[in-house]
Amino acid sequence: MSAADRLETLETLDAVTLCERAExxxxxxxxxxxxxxxxxxxxHIREAGALTAEKAQLAQDYVTVARAVxxxxxxxxNEAPERVxxxxxxxxxxxxxxxxxxxVLATAKSVSETILLDVARQCGRDEVPKVYDALGNSPQQATPVFKGISVNRAS
Structure with a gap:
């Protein structure tokens, strides 16, 4: 059934039934x-992620019925003002x-990015040579070294 057909079917419902479906x-x-x-x-990022498909389907269902409403x-x-x-x-x-x-999603994203940047910086910091030049100064790299990291998702 196409979206237009679903919409038309919903619009033919009586007022109370349509409002109940929307609710x-x-x-x-x-x-x-x-x-x-x-x-x-x-x-609990994994548990939240597991709800993504359900949330997307429910959002699509709501948009369809809201459009009919x-x-x-x-x-x-006129027919069901209290339901409206x-x-x-x-x-x-x-x-x-x-x-x-x-x-909350924006905060989780920001925290994740910060953690990944901190890990990348730490990994790059370990690559700095641990020697001194002739004047006894520690050499400084012009730009930090960022290496790729891998995440073990098996556990």
């Missing part, structure tokens, strides 16, 4: 993002969760 997709996405954020806060907005406001208000509040919760998630 379910929204809550599932908020939940997986909260779990990912929790893992990242705890430094958007295209049916007037009908939904619940969706609006849920969307605000999603925006808050996304902001927190992005902040």
């Amino acid at each position: 379910s997709a929204l809550n599932s996405l908020v939940d997986v993002m909260a779990r990912e954020t929790m893992h990242l806060h705890a430094g 958007q295209r049916s907005a007037e009908r939904l406001k 208000e619940i969706l609006r509040r849920g969307h605000e919760a999603l925006a808050t969760q996304m902001a927190e998630n992005l902040k």
Whole structure:
């Protein structure tokens, strides 16, 4: 079924059912993002990474149903205004969760880059000759030596 067909099918649902589908997709996405954020806060990068595919699928599902809601907005406001208000509040919760998630992801990325640079500098520092010139000075390299590193992911 194409995306257009899925969208058309969703738009034909009654107002309450469409809102319930949107709310379910929204809550599932908020939940997986909260779990990912929790893992990242705890430094459990692998566990957070394991949620990537699920998060991507839930985001795609939410976008599809949100598009149907958007295209049916007037009908939904008239037929199920209380459900539309619940969706609006849920969307605000999603925006808050996304902001927190992005902040934690940016922090994890920055920490990872810093660790890798520190390791590379340390590896390069070991390559500096440990001798002195005729005046007793330690030779200084003009630029640090950065060698490639490998990571054993077997454990």
